[in-house]
Amino acid sequence: MNAKTTTVSKSKPFTDLQALNQAAECLRTLAHPHRLRMIQMLLRGRYTVGELAEACQIANHMASEHLRLMQRCGFLTNLKEGRKNYYQVAEPHLAQIMHCIETRFDANNQ
Amino acid sequence: MNAKTTTVSKSKPFTDLQALNQAAECLRTLAHPHRLRMIQMLLRGRYTVGELAEACQIANHMASEHLRLMQRCGFLTNLKEGRKNYYQVAEPHLAQIMHCIETRFDANNQ
DNA sequence: TAAATATATCGTAACATTACGATATGTCAA
C-alpha cells in the first residue's frame, strides 16, 4: 500500500509520549519567524545579540529573550566576550532540519 | 552516524519575512504531540479520524480538529468513504522533516 | 422513518506565548 518510496529510511516512529512531547516542545521553539531567522544566521556564523536583533529589526532585549529560549532547549550556546555575547548553534540536527524547511519555503525554489 | 551526511548543501536562507512567517506557521502546526503522532502514522498508511483518535487516546472530535488544522496548512488531504473520513499525507517534504525529528528524538538512538 | 455511527463545528474556559516598557546587571573607557 504505502511506504517508503523516498530516501527516508532508518528512523522509527517514537510511540513514546515523552519523546513526542519533547519533539513538540523543540518544534514550538523553532516555530517563530525571528527565531528561524536567527538560526539561519547562526548556522552560517556567530553573532552578538545586537547583530541578531538588528537583522530581525527587533529590540535588543527581545532578541535576548528569543536566544535564551533557544538556549534552554539546547539549540544554542553562548560565549561572552567583554560586554558582547556571541551565540552559536549547538544542536547538530538543526542544520538538517533548517535545510528541509528552507527547500520547502524558499520563494525562489517554489 | 547514519546516512545523509551529504544532504545539507544547496538551500538558501530566505530573507523574505513572508517565507519566514509561513515556515513558522507550519512548524507551529507540527509542534503538537498528538499531531506528530498522527503524521507519523499517516506517513506509513492512511487512517480514519477514529483510528487516529484512538491511537492518540483522545476524543474523536479533538482528532478531527487537529486533522483540519493540518489540512489547512497543506500537510494532509482527506477522502470520505461512507461515513468514514480517511486522511493521508499531501506534503512531500513532511517525510524528510519527520525523519530528521525522529532521528533526533527517538529514545533508542540517544 | 428512527436509531446508531462517524465526523465536524461552536462556544468558551484554561493555559501558553509574545511584545514591550521599565529596570537591573555587567563591562569598558575616560
Place this chain on the structure above:
DNA sequence: TTGACATATCGTAATGTTACGATATATTTA
C-alpha cells in the same frame, strides 16, 4: 568613579492555542 554601552530580567497586557462539552451534519442500518 562616572557615563555609556550591551545584554538580561521583570511585570503585564494582548494575543493565540488547546481542550472539551454540547450540538450539528451526514451516512448507514434496522
